[in-house]
Amino acid sequence: MEMQEEIEPLRVRTMETEKMGQTKATAADGSTAQAEPTGFALGTKMSIKRLEAGFGKSMVLKGVSIEVPQRSVTAIMGPSGCGKTTFIRCLNRIHELTPGAFVRGEVLLDGEDIYAPRADPVAIRRRIGMVFQKPNPFPTMSIYDNVAAGLKLNGVKDRKLLDEVVERSLKMGFLWDEVKDELRKSGAALSGGQQQRLCIARAIAVQPEVLLMDEPASALDPTATAKIEEAMVELKKQYTIVIVTHNMQQAARVADYTAFFYLGELVEFGETAQLFENPKKELTERYITGKFG
Numbered sequence: 259m260e261m262q263e264e265i266e267p268l269r270v271r272t273m274e275t276e277k278m279g280q281t282k283a284t285a286a287d288g289s290t291a292q293a294e295p296t297g298f299a300l301g302t303k304m305s306i307k308r309l310e311a312g313f314g315k316s317m318v319l320k321g322v323s324i325e326v327p328q329r330s331v332t333a334i335m336g337p338s339g340c341g342k343t344t345f346i347r348c349l350n351r352i353h354e355l356t357p358g359a360f361v362r363g364e365v366l367l368d369g370e371d372i373y374a375p376r377a378d379p380v381a382i383r384r385r386i387g388m389v390f391q392k393p394n395p396f397p398t399m400s401i402y403d404n405v406a407a408g409l410k411l412n413g414v415k416d417r418k419l420l421d422e423v424v425e426r427s428l429k430m431g432f433l434w435d436e437v438k439d440e441l442r443k444s445g446a447a448l449s450g451g452q453q454q455r456l457c458i459a460r461a462i463a464v465q466p467e468v469l470l471m472d473e474p475a476s477a478l479d480p481t482a483t484a485k486i487e488e489a490m491v492e493l494k495k496q497y498t499i500v501i502v503t504h505n506m507q508q509a510a511r512v513a514d515y516t517a518f519f520y521l522g523e524l525v526e527f528g529e530t531a532q533l534f535e536n537p538k539k540e541l542t543e544r545y546i547t548g549k550f551g
């Protein structure tokens with residue numbers, strides 16, 4: 259209950275920012291257009307309410323509530339085993355694919371419960387894409403086909419359109435310049451960091467609204483990590499990003515909002531700077547100052 263009260267002011271504040279950011283502009287001919295939003299805090303994209311999840315008799319998430327602001331990066335951090343991966347896998351209904359897995363509570367996307375009986379899990383996973391911890395390009399496919407696979411599966415055959423989407427997605431994944439002359443090469447032949455950016459390009463090719471990333475840089479060197487982080491800064495202009503990281507420096511660098519999980523509970527959630535510089539909970543402070551973890 260107490261947790262909910264702490265989240266509420268943040269939500270209200272971001273709604274105000276949205277109103278301010280979307281002032282109407284009047285053109286010379288008298289027509290009006292929505293001005294480009296100025297801030298990154300633009301209302302709520304996903305609303306998670308009392309989420310409980312686990313495996314068989316083991317409860318991993320014990321009632322987590324978070325409002326994920328749209329077009330921003332929200333980091334989920336916490337010690338190993340606290341439920342970060344389970345949490346984001348609940349956000350696009352991938353968790354339930356594990357035998358014995360259960361989910362209770364609500365996960366709203368634009369106000370609609372993705373767990374409602376009528377909701378289509380396949381459609382939801384298209385709207386809420388995912389990049390996994392270990393890069394997993396389709397090993398037998400070329401770079402081009404890796405990115406185009408989702409569209410082809412949806413029946414798109416127009417070569418020009420496919421070319422355009424592949425180029426745009428690889429540009430957004432910050433990979434285009436490195437692969438544009440060898441799109442027919444196998445995706446598996448790329449370096450680990452390039453493979454992960456290929457997976458990002460593949461995920462955005464189907465134009466999701468939300469991008470979930472589970473420690474996307476944990477297996478990468480600092481240079482490759484920096485490229486992924488650079489891509490995220492661009493991607494959040496269009497997408498809502500939720501990233502799991504156990505790397506606090508990474509959260510501080512890329513995230514607008516940070517949630518701290520401990521033993522399956524949300525301890526604290528707030529703007530990243532506030533959470534790191536002025537944590538409200540002693541447990542958060544002890545974690546960020548390296549007292550445990």
Ligand SMILES: Nc1ncnc2c1ncn2[C@@H]1O[C@H](COP(=O)(O)OP(=O)(O)O)[C@@H](O)[C@H]1O
Nearest residue numbers: 313318336337338339340341342343344345356
């Ligand atoms: N497939 C599974 N079956 C049973 N327990 C699991 C499974 N996957 C994860 N767990 C358990 O759930 C808890 C949370 O795991 P996870 O969500 O992966 O945490 P994190 O990503 O924070 O390290 C851990 O105790 C882990 O052992």
Ligand SMILES: [Mg+2]
Nearest residue numbers: 342343344472
């Ligand atoms: Mg994990």
